[in-house]
Amino acid sequence: MRITFIICFLAFFLGSCKEQGCTDSDALNFDSNASNEDGSCVYSQSYAEGVFVLNEGNFNSGNASLSFYNKVDKAVATKIFSGINGIPIGDIAQSITTHNDVMYLVVNNSGKIWKLEADNLTVVAEITGLPSPRYMAIVNSVKAYVTNFQGNEISIVNLETDMVSGSIPVNGWTEEIKCHDGLVYFLGMKSNTLYKLNPNSDAVIDSVYLGVEPYSMEFDPQGNLWVLTTGGYDEQELPRLFRVNPITLEIEFETTFTSISAYPSNLALSPSGEHLYYTEESGLYRMELSATQLPTSPIYEGQFYGMNVDPFSGEVYVTDAIDYNQKGLVYRLSETGSELDVFQVGVIPKTLYFKGL
């Protein structure tokens, strides 16, 4: 009786020891040893046209992932980075930057940047030694700047050696960074300031105080710089939207949100440059660039973590992280907010990057 009992237990346990992986024999990364499908199947080698979704993953959990959405057949490939390279992206995948035929994935809590071949997503190099990288701005084929959450520095990366070559001291957490007309602009989240950097001298040459937590920025077709402040994650002041002259750093336009808990973020421009999009607590908002007042109601309701506008079609994509511990959703919307498609990606989808021909 006892022996039967033990045998049953053993059989039960052995039956539960299933390996995770891609179980679809049609997929490129089919794993014949796997018996539990984990959504990592890769079906297409072409990433020439579509939407990359970078999923942050949970802090200290190492479950960041990269998904790819084919806009034509609406197919989604998840975990494509690990499926192709056999290693995880890391912890808190923060942003995507491309340059020529290279794609860079900035991984915040892993302190590294993956350099990939943009065509097939194969890892070329692993750039390590960054304090806690957030965003990357590529000045030329040799030099890039990387902002950091911790470490009080802007890191300088040599793109030929794929190594950190230096740093520029700054005050606290720095967030988005962009190149424009030979100069570099970045946001100081804790100093509440927009900075201008000369890449020839690696020196900050100008700055302007904006408001609590400048978090998101975009250049419009006229060369003006638009910046959103959140007002603080702990609701210190009303959030604001600024238009700044990038040459003089003069604030040419400023408007204030009415709700201290709005937490606006994810600033993006339509391809025509006529509309500005952002998300706040109640949904997705769209305003005309020439408007002097903020819109009063969202064009699409919901709580969204990431958002971006497809520069090829003008369609808007917003992400829903649900409980921040499961696969999130991406909503594909028309430019006026009509729902076109919904698809599932990885855990905490944040960054959307559009690739087109």
Added chain:
Amino acid sequence: MKNIGLCLILIAISAICFGQVSDSIVYPEVRVESQRISEAIGTSVSETDSLLFAILQSQGLTKILQTESFISTRSYAPGGIANYSVRGSGSQHTQVVWDGIPINDPMLGQTDLSTVALNGISSIRVLYGSAGLTNNSGGIGGTIELQSLQPRKKNGFDAKLNLYAGSFGAYGVGVQLRDRYKFFFGTTTVEYHTAKNNFPYLNLATLVDRERVLEHAQVERIGFSKSVGAQINARNTLTARVNYSQVDRELSPTMVTTTTKEELFDRDIWASLKWSRLGNRSSLNVTASYIYGKQEYSDNNEYTYNHLYQASKNLIRYKLYLPYNLQLEVGGDIFSEHAKSDSAFVNDSHWRQWQAIFASLKYVPKKWVAAQVLVREDVINGEFSPVQGLLGVEVRPTNWFFVKGNVSRNFRAPTLNDLYWRPGGNEDLKSESGFSWEAGFGFKTKGKKFNFRFESTYFQSEIDNWIIWLPLGSIWTPQNKRAVSSKGVEAQLTTSVNVGKVMFRLNGAYTYVQSEVSEGSSQTDNSVGKQLIYVPKHQAKGQLSIHLGRLFLLYGHEFTGLRYTTSDNQSSLPAYQLSWVTIGYEHVVKKHVIGLNISVENLFNKAYQSIAWRPMPGRSFMINLQYQFK
């Protein structure tokens, strides 16, 4: 003899100790039960075997519970922060009590098992489900009971020294002293433990330098306990106890993160003064206690955050033996908790006043059937919590077979972090509450050469208002947005056979837990119907030992099933099995006992992860030398 005496004096002066006083190192002892929670009838309780306690003590409470009980534990590194799950619940749903006094951190709502200094502890029990409701609320999953080192029963003095050293820079030393002179008694324990945890591992998350050694994972623990007491007369006893522990830990990086400078320092003090009075047909226990906990977390910028909590916890328990085999027990608690944090509460202080009363009536004849009904009410900051209750029954139609079961209602109050975290704390949170029931059966036989006990229990619980932290705008805030349903089976087998001079012992435990979200946080929430994260559905553990005189060989095996790491169950950690072996011998010369154990952990050098991307050690060795003066 003179030298031994000198050694003992030196040991006492240096006050560095480890170990457990018992009559024998090899064989389980009979324990004193006076300090124990009187568990509810119809419920399940497991107690750590004293042999395993002695062998595994150097590896800490997490390892002991993982090896023997139905608890599932997971730690960030050996000796690192440890979480646990009982019957599919979370760490916050398990009360940890020291001599009946709840010691969970009111800010976090849980106890870090790795901070408990075990040298001042004589036994560990796990009371499953509502078994601990006779003593405390909040243990929806169960209650972990730590019983302090008990005093000698007879006049005299005994002592124990424990020294150990092992792989990866682990070593420790400890002393236990107990004495009694007529009506006065006392115990003293001191311990020191450290481990570098610099074990090699394969980093699966990088392309270069995959063979690495874990860095920044050192642990250092110091523990001290002292009790003094007086038996005032035949009826009255007064006992004062204090238990101190401090743990200094480096927080190691994961495979996917960069090097870290993070460190965590914990200091815990538990102190109590207890008056016990025995009547002809009654007993009264009055306990006043002071609980102190301090945490200093140093981040990568070497900035230190401080959390501090203090509590006075006063308990009264009165038991009256009535005619017709009835036992009436009534009790009350008056707790006052205070917490201060420079980060969580932005330097604010918060207080919580907590009162509770309960009444229980047990019917306990010597044979056939026992039953219990219990009602408990807690009042927190003037607000009445959900009424709790239990109805339990146990039937023994023969002396070798029994069936038992209970239905109960329990609750868990929000933590102080849930209520007051800035920003995001939600003072409107409701307590999690729900109903649970269980039913089980068992057999047991006891003979000169053959002992056998088997017990199995089915349990089920439905918990509403489950608290989950979600963002509202930019601010993460706790909300009562989920419901969780748990059910499962526990089975335990204990047997021993004597063949000539050789004794064979086999302990085995298996648990199946299905703990699922039954109500989601939103319409798109895919966690509904899915297993809670890091709760394995299957878990089994067993130990086989062979004893010949005072020589023993013990083989332990542990199976932990697949654990999901995301709430939609789309990602998981694979199951793993671990084995360990210990060989030990003790030599007795009159009142002196010398014992030597050698253990090999992770015998087959398996690579596994308890928490995703956290490397765990491969094969390791430990040698343990014990000296006992009885």
